[in-house]
Amino acid sequence: MIRLTLIFITFLVSLLAVFRAPTYHLWLLAIGVAEFAWVFITLTFVLLVAGFITGKYQLAGTLLGIITLFILLSPIFRAYIVARQLPAEMDAALGENEHASGIQPFSLLTMLKDYPQQPVPSKTLPYRKDDLPSSTLDFYPAQQPGLRPCVIVVHGGSWSSGDSKQLPELNNYMAHAGYHVASVNYRLAPAFRCPTQIEDVYAAMDYLREHAAVLQIDTSNFVLLGRSAGAQIALLAAYRQKVPGLKGVIDFYGPADMVWGYSLPANPLVMDSRKVLENYLGGAYNAVPDNYAASSPIEFADQHTVPTLIIHGENDVLVAYEHSIRLNKKLTVKGVKHFFLSLPWATHGFDYNLKGPGGQLSTYAVDRFLRNVTR
Incomplete structure (x- = not known):
């Protein structure tokens, strides 16, 4: 039950990577969720692994944990999508051709x-x-x-x-x-x-x-x-x-x-x-x-x-x-x-x-x- 509760809390926190924060302090937390995503991803992964140790509410916790991981990873996936187009888009806007410079x-x-x-x-x-x-x-x-x-x-x-x-x-x-x-x-x-x-x-x-x-x-x-x-x-x-x-x-x-x-x-x-x-x-x-x-x-x-x-x-x-x-x-x-x-x-x-x-x-x-x- 403790594991499921913790995973549910991380799930609620992960929603800040998708939705706008409703309060001032949750806005501060939202910066961390998106820009320090690896911290929250690591925490969720540890909670998922803990499910192999305890069997109570294992399935519910594991499913919710997997969903939470995908939400926490979404800023990274979306950053890759933006990054893939960004060099060429800046070339077009700025009138130059540097997208082959090798800078990621x-x-x-x-x-x-x-x-x-x-x-x-x-x-x-x-x-x-x-x-x-x-x-x-x-x-x-x-x-x-x-x-x-x-x-x-x-x-x-x-x-x-x-x-x-x-x-x-x-x-x-x-x-x-x-x-x-x-x-x-x-x-x-x-x-x-x-x-x-x-x-x-x-x-x-x-x-x-x-x-x-x-x-x-x-x-x-x-x-x-x-x-x-x-x-x-x-x-x-x-x-x-x-x-x-x-x-x-x-x-x-x-x-x-x-x-x-x-x-x-x-x-x-x-x-x-x-x-x-x-x-x-x-x-x-x-x-x-x-x-x-x-x-x-x-x-x-x-x-x-x-x-x-x-x-x-x-x-x-x-x-x-x-x-x-x-x-x-x-x-x-x-x-x-x-x-x-x-x-x-x-x-x-x-x-x-x-x-x-x-x-x-x-x-x-x-x-x-x-x-x-x-x-």
Whole structure:
């Protein structure tokens, strides 16, 4: 009976690999189920093997365990399906032919093995002359000599939390790949509202240009990268006006249409998304509708928009997947070079583990996109 109960619990947990999480804490668990799948697969396998020792409820437990294993394996199977098409699809979208390069978008071996990468020491630099913690950035120097492109990373956190230390693994990866990385702090809501955060990004870029000779930055090759709320900031900074030297923007599951987003809020058991938007934009939509339109990157996308990489999981419960569908359609209509990496199993924050199915595919896409736009 204990074995059957444990298998039933793992079965319920495995459903997070298929369905959207109904609460905040289950969303956190969903990241682990999909991106650390081997842990849950191993646990289920151990419970299955235990069935050969005890005979009570053996058949029921074994059948349920096999079903659970298949569900837990589904993100891996689906990642292989996406990976098989991804190189050629990115070739077509980016106008290049690198699908025969031999680089694999996804590997089971990478999930299971530890490939240590030497951490790149970062230094904290003040990009504005005040004593606010938000006036600093963390600079990861490129691990290749000479003038190198620079990726400006904008953290998430519902515009009211988070900092430049968030998810440093991709920063480290990009620095080893030959890109300087500047992970930027910005002033947070509700004390500071949009467009303050966009102005902070511009100020950080001005600082990097001014110190380009010392930092060995190629000022003709900037790329913005944001996650969640930070993706809205990055997209708006990239789309709102022409930015000298900006070659592209990378959007990890960001809200692109703030007007539409307010009209269809997230599950309140996961996040009070309307309250988050009101804190950032100064009130409800019916009170300040112009603020919502002015903060929607999709409103500024036109034929002059810089190349864009969109990455989003269909099971996102914090930022609706529809944001990226709408942005993808707008960029297509306007003829903007872009690519939309859609991950059917992934939820918000899937890139927490770069070795997971979503983490591997998104890192591959980021690497391809950066090489394409910074040539």
